[in-house]
Amino acid sequence: MRTNGPLALTFHTIFVVIMLAPILVVCLVAFTPEGYLSLPTHSFSLRWFRAIANYPEFVHAFWVSLGLGALSSLVAVLFAVPAALAIARYSFRGRDTLAALFLSPLMIPHVVLGIAFLRFFTAIGIGGSFAGLLVAHVVVVFPFALRLTLAAATGMDRSIEMAAVSLGAGDWTLFRRVTLPLILPGVISGWALAFIQSFDDLTMTVFLATPGTETLPVRMFLYIQDNIDPLVTSVSASVIAITMTALILLDRFYGLDRVLAGKNDPGR
Amino acid sequence: MSAVVDAAPPSAKPATDGRDARTAWLLTAPALMLFVGVLVIPLAMTVMLSFHDWGQYKGIEPVFILKNWHEVATDPYFAEMFWRTFRIALLTTLITAVLGAPEAYILNRMSGRWKSFFLLVILGPLLISVVARTLGWALLFGGSNGLVNKLLMSLGLIGSPLPFMFTETGIVIALAHVMMPFMVLSVWAALQRVDPQIENAALSLGAGPFTIIRRIVLPQIMPGVLSGAIIVFSLSASAFATPAIIGGRRLKVAATLAYDEFLNTLNWPLGAAVAVLLLVALVLIVVGSNALIERRYAEVFR
Numbered sequence: 001m002r003t004n005g006p007l008a009l010t011f012h013t014i015f016v017v018i019m020l021a022p023i024l025v026v027c028l029v030a031f032t033p034e035g036y037l038s039l040p041t042h043s044f045s046l047r048w049f050r051a052i053a054n055y056p057e058f059v060h061a062f063w064v065s066l067g068l069g070a071l072s073s074l075v076a077v078l079f080a081v082p083a084a085l086a087i088a089r090y091s092f093r094g095r096d097t098l099a100a101l102f103l104s105p106l107m108i109p110h111v112v113l114g115i116a117f118l119r120f121f122t123a124i125g126i127g128g129s130f131a132g133l134l135v136a137h138v139v140v141v142f143p144f145a146l147r148l149t150l151a152a153a154t155g156m157d158r159s160i161e162m163a164a165v166s167l168g169a170g171d172w173t174l175f176r177r178v179t180l181p182l183i184l185p186g187v188i189s190g191w192a193l194a195f196i197q198s199f200d201d202l203t204m205t206v207f208l209a210t211p212g213t214e215t216l217p218v219r220m221f222l223y224i225q226d227n228i229d230p231l232v233t234s235v236s237a238s239v240i241a242i243t244m245t246a247l248i249l250l251d252r253f254y255g256l257d258r259v260l261a262g263k264n265d266p267g268r
Numbered sequence: 269m270s271a272v273v274d275a276a277p278p279s280a281k282p283a284t285d286g287r288d289a290r291t292a293w294l295l296t297a298p299a300l301m302l303f304v305g306v307l308v309i310p311l312a313m314t315v316m317l318s319f320h321d322w323g324q325y326k327g328i329e330p331v332f333i334l335k336n337w338h339e340v341a342t343d344p345y346f347a348e349m350f351w352r353t354f355r356i357a358l359l360t361t362l363i364t365a366v367l368g369a370p371e372a373y374i375l376n377r378m379s380g381r382w383k384s385f386f387l388l389v390i391l392g393p394l395l396i397s398v399v400a401r402t403l404g405w406a407l408l409f410g411g412s413n414g415l416v417n418k419l420l421m422s423l424g425l426i427g428s429p430l431p432f433m434f435t436e437t438g439i440v441i442a443l444a445h446v447m448m449p450f451m452v453l454s455v456w457a458a459l460q461r462v463d464p465q466i467e468n469a470a471l472s473l474g475a476g477p478f479t480i481i482r483r484i485v486l487p488q489i490m491p492g493v494l495s496g497a498i499i500v501f502s503l504s505a506s507a508f509a510t511p512a513i514i515g516g517r518r519l520k521v522a523a524t525l526a527y528d529e530f531l532n533t534l535n536w537p538l539g540a541a542v543a544v545l546l547l548v549a550l551v552l553i554v555v556g557s558n559a560l561i562e563r564r565y566a567e568v569f570r
Binding site: 003004008009011012015016018019020021022023024025026029037079080082083086087089090092093095098101102105107108109110111112115116117118119120123136138139142146196200202203206207216217220221225228232233236239240243244247251 | 293294295296298299300303308309310311370371374377388389390395396397399400401404405506509512513526530531539543544550
């Protein structure tokens with residue numbers, strides 16, 4: 001196979017620099033000793049990282065995001081596993097429609113979802129509550145949990161199940177001891193992707209969050225709307241650092257390509 | 269949606285008896301109830317909402333009128349806003365395709381370790397909050413002495429600083445950066461199905477590098493570029509954070525306008541009309557282009 005020429009490598013270098021530039025500049029500005037936005041030229045300072053502690057809204061929002069992400073992705077997986085098994089195994093009337101419905105949150109713009117949820121929750125009287133936010137996130141991240149579980153359930157070897165049944169395993173034992181372990185890698189990828197989606201969502205959440213239930217992206221967005229100062233860069237830099245650490249850990253123990261493969265969705 | 273049907277099994281039993289169907293419905297029932305209760309009903313209510321009346325003092329009145337739709341259809345402000353939205357989405361799509369496709373091709377030709385390293389570098393931003401990434405561009409653009417302007421001036425490309433903040437140019441650049449991973453990933457996936465030996469065969473038959481790109485590589489990765497383009501276009505047309513931060517309060521796109529109507533002006537019915545129109549337009553565009561692409565490239569997808 002032919003290798004890349006100098007022209008290709010120059011293009012590649014510029015491309016990578018541009019991809020990284022905005023992220024690097026956020027991290028650099030976070031270390032500024034000045035009171036305004038500037039690149040640190042003489043010395044690095046941690047004052048804006050310390051300043052996060054004096055602004056508890058960010059810390060609180062981080063915990064809301066973490067809890068919301070963990071809970072909504074878990075609930076989504078609990079709903080998605082039986083649904084994926086049914087769609088993968090049985091051909092029944094309405095299966096394609098059902099699958100299309102379950103994947104539809106990928107095609108609906110998040111701004112529309114945010115509006116629909118806001119309208120609905122206000123009408124039934126749970127507007128601004130954490131419960132509403134949770135249900136909304138479950139629906140939005142459900143397709144990610146479903147797709148990866150579906151892929152695992154479709155690709156799995158059913159002869160092992162048949163062997164278990166012929167050896168007298170009951171339905172529940174079959175699921176717990178045979179089926180679930182076999183589809184578990186897909187379920188975990190689905191859960192991880194669902195978590196990431198929930199943790200990063202701004203557009204839908206911004207319609208539903210109230211001061212007590214603001215997630216980190218929402219808090220950051222609202223903060224930027226009022227003023228851009230180094231505090232929001234140090235918060236961003238912290239989030240980037242946490243994300244990177246999580247990514248490296250995920251890559252070490254699980255393989256990042258397996259998780260990211262689910263991000264490519266032609267239907268979206 | 270075809271992805272589902274493809275992923276769905278040839279292994280599923282062709283003939284299904286009543287018991288199997290009952291099991292299937294039982295297994296999907298919880299998710300189905302969730303989706304009907306928390307997705308279908310709210311969306312239907314939003315469509316209804318767009319026909320309601322609203323007044324500064326009377327609030328929302330649950331009547332059936334076409335006032336909002338009439339306003340959206342006739343007021344040139346909305347036409348301009350929707351044109352801006354789709355113009356930004358189209359330009360963003362073009363930029364990601366023109367830059368992302370070659371990058372995916374170059375990545376694919378790298379050797380193992382570099383390949384996975386750079387793939388991680390390019391796809392990694394996908395996992396970093398859009399707010400943080402857009403903030404980075406806001407810092408790079410930052411007024412007349414932003415880094416981008418300094419760089420362009422020192423390279424002699426421009427004589428005086430260009431305005432990036434609060435302009436469509438700025439939104440397109442930042443949005444292209446945010447969407448780029450989707451395009452690279454999509455083309456990358458298409459490249460995995462291409463047999464590199466075909467390129468070598470063309471080479472051995474005397475084809476030059478440009479002929480190979482044009483006649484061999486491009487036709488084979490085109491489905492990947494097009495499906496990437498659909499993803500990027502629909503996400504860009506409904507993007508919120510980037511246009512809101514870079515565009516400011518004045519330069520509105522569909523998503524930021526709907527947000528304003530809902531949370532600032534409180535004219536929910538009008539905001540709902542804008543949102544429903546955006547949804548319908550996007551579904552039509554996405555379904556239409558999907559159908560076109562699938563017909564055009566039927567043999568490649570099979």
